[in-house]
Amino acid sequence: MSIIKNIRLFNGEVFVPLDAIRFENGRIQELYTHYDGQDAIDAHGAILAPGFIDLHIHGSFGMDVLAPGGTAHLVNNLPRVGTTAFCPTNATDSFEKIHHFLGEVRAEMAHNDHGTRILGAHIEGPFFNIDNRGAHAIPMLQDPTMENYKAMAGEYEDVIARVSLAPEKKGGMELVRYLAGKGVVVSAAHTDADAQQMEEAIANGLTMVTHTFNGMYAFHHRKEGAIGVTLTDDRITCEFIPDLQHINKYAAMLIMKAKGFEKTFICSDALEPAHMGEGRFQMAGQEIYVKDGAAHMAEDGRLAGSIISPLMGVRNLLRATDVTLAHALKMGTSNPAKAIGDDSIGLIQVGKRADFVLLSEDLQLQKTYIRGKLEYSAE
Numbered sequence: 295m296s297i298i299k300n301i302r303l304f305n306g307e308v309f310v311p312l313d314a315i316r317f318e319n320g321r322i323q324e325l326y327t328h329y330d331g332q333d334a335i336d337a338h339g340a341i342l343a344p345g346f347i348d349l350h351i352h353g354s355f356g357m358d359v360l361a362p363g364g365t366a367h368l369v370n371n372l373p374r375v376g377t378t379a380f381c382p383t384n385a386t387d388s389f390e391k392i393h394h395f396l397g398e399v400r401a402e403m404a405h406n407d408h409g410t411r412i413l414g415a416h417i418e419g420p421f422f423n424i425d426n427r428g429a430h431a432i433p434m435l436q437d438p439t440m441e442n443y444k445a446m447a448g449e450y451e452d453v454i455a456r457v458s459l460a461p462e463k464k465g466g467m468e469l470v471r472y473l474a475g476k477g478v479v480v481s482a483a484h485t486d487a488d489a490q491q492m493e494e495a496i497a498n499g500l501t502m503v504t505h506t507f508n509g510m511y512a513f514h515h516r517k518e519g520a521i522g523v524t525l526t527d528d529r530i531t532c533e534f535i536p537d538l539q540h541i542n543k544y545a546a547m548l549i550m551k552a553k554g555f556e557k558t559f560i561c562s563d564a565l566e567p568a569h570m571g572e573g574r575f576q577m578a579g580q581e582i583y584v585k586d587g588a589a590h591m592a593e594d595g596r597l598a599g600s601i602i603s604p605l606m607g608v609r610n611l612l613r614a615t616d617v618t619l620a621h622a623l624k625m626g627t628s629n630p631a632k633a634i635g636d637d638s639i640g641l642i643q644v645g646k647r648a649d650f651v652l653l654s655e656d657l658q659l660q661k662t663y664i665r666g667k668l669e670y671s672a673e
Contacts, residue, residue, distance in 0.1 A: 295316065295317075295318040295323070296317055296335065296339050296666065297314055297315065297316045297329065297331065297333060297334035297335065298314060298336075298342065298652075299313050299314035299326075299329045299336060299337065300313065300314070300338055300339055300340075300455070301313060301314060301315065301337045301339075301340060301341070301652075302339060302341045303341075303342050304341060304342070304343040304344075304642070305344075305641060305643065306343070306344045306619065306623075306624065306628035306640050306643075307620075307624060307644060308359070309620055310363050312325045312326060312327055313328045313329055314326040314329035315342060315642065315650075317648035317663075318666065319323055319649060319666070320648055320665040320667075321645060321646065321647060322642065322644055322645065322647075323644065323649055324644060324645050325642070325644060328580070329386070330638045331575075332563060335498070337652055338456075339423055339653070339656075340389065340652040340660055341651075341652065341653040342505060342626060342642065342650055342652055343380025343623050343642070343651055343653060344378075344601070344603040344627040344628060344631075344640050344641060344642055344649065344650055344651075345376060345639075345649040345650055345651050345664065346375075346376050346377045346378065346626045346627060346651070346661070347378065347379045347380070347413075347626070347627060347630040347631055347639065347640060348372070348377050348379075348381070348561055348562050348564075348603070348604050348630070349381045349413070349456060349533065349559070349561055349630050349633065350383050350418070350504065350505070350533060350561035350562065350601055351368065351380055351381070351382065351383055351451075351561070351562050351563070352383050352384070352418075352563070352565050352566070352577070353367075353405050353564065353565050353566035353577075354365065354368060354371060354375075354562075354564045354566070354568060354569055354603075354626045355368075355371040355568070356565075356567070356570050356575075357566055358385075358565070358566040358576065358577060359382040359383065359398075360384055360385065360387055360391055360392075360395050360501050361382060361396060363398075365382045365395070365399070365412070366398070366402055368380065368382060368410065369402060369406065369409035369410050369412065370408075370409050370410075371397040371631045372409070372410040372603075373409060373410055373662040373670035374569075374662075374670050375569065375603035375604075375605055375659065376603065376604070376651045376653075376670075377410055377437075377604060377605075378410055378411060378548045378602060378639070378650070378662065378663075378664045379411040379412075379413050379586020379631075379636075379639055379649065380412065381412075381413050381414055381415060381416035381456055381575050381634070382399055382412065382415055382416065383416040383418050384415070384416075384417060384418060384419060385418060385577060386418075386420040386422065386427075386435060386599070387419070387420070387434055387579065388434060389442075392420075392446050393446060393447070393450065393593070394435065394451055394605045395415070395446050396415055396447065396502045397450060397467060400452075400453045401413065401451045403453060407605060408664075408667075408669070409669060410664060411639070411647075411664060413455055413500065413628075413634055413636060414454060414455025414456070414634075415446070415450075415454050415455060415456075416455065416457075417446075417447075417456070417457045417458065418458045418504065419434070419458075420435050420436045420446075420455065420462075420496065421435075421436060421438035421442070421443075421457075421458075421459035421463065421466070421469075421481065422435055422460045422485070423435065423462065423463060423482035423484055424484055424485040424603060427484055427509075437463050437465050438459045438460065438461075438463050438464070438465050438466045438467075438469045439464060439469065440468060440469055440472060441654035442465070443469055443472075444644050447518075449573070451476075453635060455478065456479040456480075456502075457469075457478055457480055457481065458481045458482070458483035458484075458504040459480070459481075459482070459483060459485075459488065460463040460482070460484055460485040460603075461482055461485065461487055461495035461498075461500060462485060462487040462488075462495075463485060465500050467494060468497050469502050470498040471499055473497040474498065474500070475499070477635070478497055479501060479502055479633065479634060479635065480495075480498070480500045480501065480502070481501075481503060481533070482495060482500055482502070482503050482504065482510075482524075483503070483504035483505070483506045483509055484504075484510075485509065485510055486511065486519075486520075487510075487520045487619065488517075488519055488520075489518050489519060489522055491525050491526075492519075492520050492524070492527075493523060496523070496527060496530065498528050500530075501529065501530065502530065502532075502533060502534055502633060503520070503524045503530055503531075503533065505520070505531060505533060505534060505535050505540060505561070505563055505665060506524060506532040506541075507521065507534070507540075507541050507545050508535065508540050508541070508550075513525075521561040523561050525548070525549070525552040526552070528557065531557045531558070531559065531629075532549050532553050532557060533560070533561070533633075534546060534549050534558065534560060535561060535562070535602075535607070536560045536602070536607030536610050536611050537602045537606075537607065538614055539587065539588040539597065539600065539637055539666040540563070540597060542640075543614040546615055547615050547616070547617075548666055549628070550617060550621075555621045555624055555625065555629070557628070558625055558629065559625050559626070559629035559630040559633050560607045560611075560626050560630075561604065561630070562602050562604055562606075562607065563599040563600045564599060564602060564603065565581070565582065565589050565598060565599040565600070565601065566587060566654070567584045567601055568601040568602065568603070568624045569601070570584075570601075571584070572585055574592065575589075577589075577598060580592075580593075581666055584601055586602070604626040605626070605653075605659060606620045607624060607626065608625075608626050608657065609657050611625075625662070627640050627641075628640040647665065648665060648666035649663065649664050649665070659670050659672060660673075
């Protein structure tokens with residue numbers, strides 16, 4: 295049993311007037327309005343919040359999930375940035391490499407009793423539209439047919455939690471329907487879908503849009519496309535990258551104001567070089583470089599994924615927009631938990647998993663707890 299007192303508690307939705315938390319056997323057991331006992335850890339007024347949940351991350355700390363051991367590397371290192379649960383996310387590559395990646399995810403999930411919690415794999419590629427491919431490799435792109443999906447996933451379908459795809463491509467609607475029927479979260483991404491195709495995909499079970507505004511055509515008042523439906527249809531949850539590189543502060547504010555704070559969440563979309571400084575790195579066999587806080591494709595300078603964490607994204611939004619601290623934290627904690635359909639995490643409530651962080655007043659990470667165990671301390 296452990297108790298932490300003198301906290302400022304954010305429960306995943308709002309700040310609440312509670313002073314202490316007791317946790318045991320990986321679960322939250324009790325919350326106190328005031329605790330005087332001398333057997334508690336004193337947090338000295340730190341913010342205690344649910345741990346950050348990253349549903350879209352390709353790599354960090356010098357390793358990509360498609361590399362052998364990549365998922366385990368993130369499990370061991372993401373506590374350093376306050377991320378307590380994640381979906382390891384592939385980029386477009388060969389079916390063979392993605393299949394091997396899924397095998398590693400299954401193996402890690404089988405003994406995921408330490409480090410950051412794995413929620414299942416996020417398939418981001420190769421089922422995209424070439425015209426909005428972003429940093430994804432053209433030769434590897436495939437149509438989202440059932441045949442292609444089965445060939446890629448093989449015996450590892452059970453570890454896939456989320457699939458990002460272009461629903462307008464050949465086979466897309468059938469695959470959306472199939473995945474939604476199996477409980478997989480289906481997300482539109484790197485798409486040229488028009489409004490009617492987006493509405494059809496939603497009717498078939500699509501519920502999410504990947505890195506909103508990126509990998510889709512801009513809004514036009516007579517050609518609204520995917521973004522027009524995304525921002526106005528209440529059945530869609532929006533993911534966005536808060537690095538202020540992929541979208542600027544006005545686009546971020548538009549998403550938040552159009553969707554509200556129940557249908558938005560942030561992700562890192564982080565790549566191998568995240569938290570590694572400037573230099574040249576690899577992403578799914580392609581060379582990228584990091585300069586001035588952004589990752590770019592070496593061949594033409596196009597923006598690639600990000601180099602942030604969700605916690606860094608929260609700080610970015612607070613600095614650049616009018617979002618409140620509670621809403622910014624909510625988009626990095628309880629909202630992604632809801633989006634992926636896991637009600638055991640993302641909230642500080644009795645019975646929930648004891649996955650949380652301690653943050654200073656200026657949102658510097660002090661400690662990361664996962665399964666009730668201290669996994670990182672800045673001290």
